[in-house]
Amino acid sequence: xxxxxxxxxxxxxxxxxxxxxxxxxxxxxxxxxxxxxxxxxxxxxxxxxxxxxxxxxxxxxxxxxxxxxxxxxxxxxxxxxxxxxxxxxxxxxxxxxxxxxxxxxxxxxxxxxxxxxxxxxxxxxxxxxxxxxxxxxxxxxxxxxxxxxxxxxxxxxxxxxxxxxxxxxxxxxxxxxxxxxxxxxxxxxxxxxxxxxxxxxxxxxxxxx
Amino acid sequence: xxxxxxxxxxxxxxxxxxxxxxxxxxxxxxxxxxxxxxxxxxxxxxxxxxxxxxxxxxxxxxxxxxxxxxxxxxxxxxxxxxxxxxxxxxxxxxxxxxxxxxxxxxxxxxxxxxxxxxxxxxxxxxxxxxxxxxxxxxxxxxxxxxxxxxxxxxxxxxxxxxxxxxxxxxxxxxxxxxxxxxxxxxxxxxxxxxxxxxxxxxxxxxxxxxxxxxxxxxxxxxxxxxxxxxxxxxxxxxxxxxxxxxxxxxxxxxxxxxxxxxxxxxxxxxxxxxxxxxxxxxxxxxxxxxxxxxxxxxxxxxxxxxxxxxxxxxxxxxxxxxxxxxxxxxxxxxxxxxxxxxxxxxxxxxxxxxxxxxxxxxxxxxxxxxxxxxx
Numbered sequence: 001x002x003x004x005x006x007x008x009x010x011x012x013x014x015x016x017x018x019x020x021x022x023x024x025x026x027x028x029x030x031x032x033x034x035x036x037x038x039x040x041x042x043x044x045x046x047x048x049x050x051x052x053x054x055x056x057x058x059x060x061x062x063x064x065x066x067x068x069x070x071x072x073x074x075x076x077x078x079x080x081x082x083x084x085x086x087x088x089x090x091x092x093x094x095x096x097x098x099x100x101x102x103x104x105x106x107x108x109x110x111x112x113x114x115x116x117x118x119x120x121x122x123x124x125x126x127x128x129x130x131x132x133x134x135x136x137x138x139x140x141x142x143x144x145x146x147x148x149x150x151x152x153x154x155x156x157x158x159x160x161x162x163x164x165x166x167x168x169x170x171x172x173x174x175x176x177x178x179x180x181x182x183x184x185x186x187x188x189x190x191x192x193x194x195x196x197x198x199x200x201x202x203x204x205x206x207x208x209x
Numbered sequence: 210x211x212x213x214x215x216x217x218x219x220x221x222x223x224x225x226x227x228x229x230x231x232x233x234x235x236x237x238x239x240x241x242x243x244x245x246x247x248x249x250x251x252x253x254x255x256x257x258x259x260x261x262x263x264x265x266x267x268x269x270x271x272x273x274x275x276x277x278x279x280x281x282x283x284x285x286x287x288x289x290x291x292x293x294x295x296x297x298x299x300x301x302x303x304x305x306x307x308x309x310x311x312x313x314x315x316x317x318x319x320x321x322x323x324x325x326x327x328x329x330x331x332x333x334x335x336x337x338x339x340x341x342x343x344x345x346x347x348x349x350x351x352x353x354x355x356x357x358x359x360x361x362x363x364x365x366x367x368x369x370x371x372x373x374x375x376x377x378x379x380x381x382x383x384x385x386x387x388x389x390x391x392x393x394x395x396x397x398x399x400x401x402x403x404x405x406x407x408x409x410x411x412x413x414x415x416x417x418x419x420x421x422x423x424x425x426x427x428x429x430x431x432x433x434x435x436x437x438x439x440x441x442x443x444x445x446x447x448x449x450x451x452x453x454x455x456x457x458x459x460x461x462x463x464x465x466x467x468x469x470x471x472x473x474x475x476x477x478x479x480x481x482x483x484x485x486x487x488x489x490x491x492x493x494x495x496x497x498x499x500x501x502x503x504x505x506x507x508x509x510x511x512x513x514x515x516x517x518x519x520x521x522x523x524x525x526x527x528x529x530x531x532x533x534x535x536x537x538x539x540x541x542x543x544x545x546x547x548x549x550x551x552x553x554x555x556x557x558x559x560x561x562x563x564x565x566x567x568x569x570x571x572x573x574x575x576x577x578x579x580x581x582x583x584x
Contacts (some may be wrong), residue, residue: 073415123412131214132296138507141414141459145510157529175531176215
């Protein structure tokens with residue numbers, strides 16, 4: 001009997017201690033500590049800004065907002081809107097699927113960046129590696145008439161089933177008279193991204209001629 | 210810089226030259242053998258009747274109006290020449306068009322060049338173009354395009370060809386050439402160099418540039434120019450951009466089109482012939498009949514929206530043939546001022562949009578439709 005009372009006392013004591021720890025760690029902070037943290041953050045941000053300003057002074061050519069400039073020149077289809085993932089019950093009670101606004105923004109920005117890079121290559125004979133001044137947009141304004149949704153398809157002229165990248169390389173070698181790009185060449189990846197992006201909403205229909 | 214790669218066109222031209230060189234060695238007997246074999250091949254394809262070596266005349270006969278035209282002129286357009294060391298393909302294409310026109314028998318009354326002779330308006334590009342089209346046997350009338358203009362704002366082009374806006378009378382028809390590719394100043398504010406300005410205008414899908422227009426000054430000139438002509442005068446107007454609003458994103462567009470059309474409305478019949486769109490294009494707005502012309506350099510895809518109902522779209526060009534969808538052509542002018550428009554497509558049967566087609570709003574004289582979709 002006495003041992004069971006002792007056990008209960010120990011249990012109560014444990015709960016109290018845990019409660020105190022919780023209250024200390026997650027309870028409201030003292031205003032002094034908060035102020036100190038804020039000051040440290042501001043200081044860190046000032047240092048970062050200073051470094052950035054130094055870098056910008058050293059690299060004036062790279063300061064321009066090339067994504068904004070290219071989007072002004074050429075119409076770029078926006079990537080899919082994923083904001084619906086922030087609404088409703090999705091992810092509740094699960095570690096996976098708890099997206100934040102930051103996730104949504106990062107996906108969109110990174111995806112769009114590759115597409116905009118593709119637009120730069122698409123519209124520039126030199127970047128494309130052409131030797132006769134011909135760039136993709138001269139026959140394919142806004143990537144029209146490229147039909148990425150119809151690949152793979154058999155191209156008798158190539159003697160095999162062509163992927164979009166094979167056709168891109170065919171164009172680079174013939175009308176553009178440049179050197180074929182490796183399948184994982186950053187320029188090839190960017191070109192594919194841009195061409196696919198511009199056909200947003202078109203139904204996939206592989207094999208179509 | 211010499212091109213590193215021998216392009217398909219270069220290889221084709223070389224094999225063609227070899228073939229003709231080998232032909233020189235033939236005696237009469239082997240020549241007959243070769244030519245009858247060639248004729249047999251053509252007949253087997255069912256292209257033409259045996260009495261004619263010209264598929265052109267046959268295809269024309271199908272779509273042409275019955276009355277014979279009062280006169281005709283030829284057109285070449287949109288050659289987009291680079292310097293001769295950079296790009297031989299576009300120069301060869303223009304040479305081919307000049308050959309086509311020089312081989313017309315009888316010769317046309319004149320040859321109309323539809324603009325964009327150069328790609329980036331550089332003096333050596335325009336000089337090369339001028340040198341090539343100098344070989345035309347018929348008299349030349351020329352219009353300016355935006356690719357000729359925006360490097361030096363037309364200085365070199367004007368030095369070669371004179372003023373871009375002019376008019377003349379020929380066999381009872383009044384002809385007017387407009388400079389329809391005037392753009393609002395988008396370059397000063399952005400601090401662009403002349404070449405940056407030129408490259409911006411040269412990009413069809415470049416949204417930084419402004420829409421094309423004829424402008425108040427030229428509209429005033431046009432009004433005065435037309436004032437002395439009675440309303441039944443046949444009138445043919447040339448403009449580089451289509452004188453209507455088709456698709457703004459690619460500047461298949463003239464911003465003050467309505468104002469210009471208003472000046473033409475008084476006339477019984479007006480024909481507008483425009484370059485810039487590099488494709489078979491037909492439209493009619495009231496009394497004004499519009500016809501596009503082909504490019505010698507490359508075909509444009511059709512605009513994704515705003516296509517005129519009367520246009521019969523040509524099949525999608527074959528990417529494996531650099532000449533497909535390109536070409537030159539003729540315009541057969543009838544006494545009433547309407548025209549049969551001949552598209553001499555290099556890789557396909559030629560196509561004629563007869564005057565009866567636009568006159569009947571597409572109900573009669575329908576040209577044979579291409580067998581494949583355009584896009």
